Structure formats: C-alpha cells, structure tokens
Amino acid sequence: MSKNHRGKGIVDQYRHGRGTCPNCNNTGIKLMYEKELNGKKSMVCKICNVTLKKKEAAAKSAE
Numbered sequence: 001m002s003k004n005h006r007g008k009g010i011v012d013q014y015r016h017g018r019g020t021c022p023n024c025n026n027t028g029i030k031l032m033y034e035k036e037l038n039g040k041k042s043m044v045c046k047i048c049n050v051t052l053k054k055k056e057a058a059a060k061s062a063e
C-alpha cells in the first residue's frame with residue numbers, strides 16, 4: 001500500500017491515469033479514485049474524492 005497513485009504505479013494506465021474529472025471538470029488531472037456519481041461508478045480526482053467523502057459523512061451524521 002505505497003504510492004499506488006503516483007509514478008510507476010500509474011504509468012501503465014490510460015494517459016498515466018490523467019483525464020477530465022466528471023465531478024469538477026478539471027482537465028489533465030489524475031483520476032485515481034472510484035466513486036459513485038448518480039448511481040454510476042466513475043473515476044474522480046483526489047479533491048473530489050475528499051469532497052464526496054465529506055458529503056457522505058455529513059449526510060450520515062445528519063440522519
């Protein structure tokens with residue numbers, strides 16, 4: 001479990017794991033995290049990973 005999202009760990013991925021984030025529309029960003037968006041699994045950037053995680057936690061604590 002070390003540096004799975006950096007360097008050699010991602011060079012064999014499509015465009016080194018970079019693309020456009022479906023959540024924040026940032027281009028040329030590394031999409032390293034699988035998240036469910038609108039019921040569909042997509043790869044999102046680490047910023048969205050944290051944002052979505054926080055949203056989930058907030059929704060859970062509000063229940």
Ligand SMILES: [Zn+2]
Pocket residue numbers: 021022023024025026044045046047048049
């Ligand atoms: Zn994003």
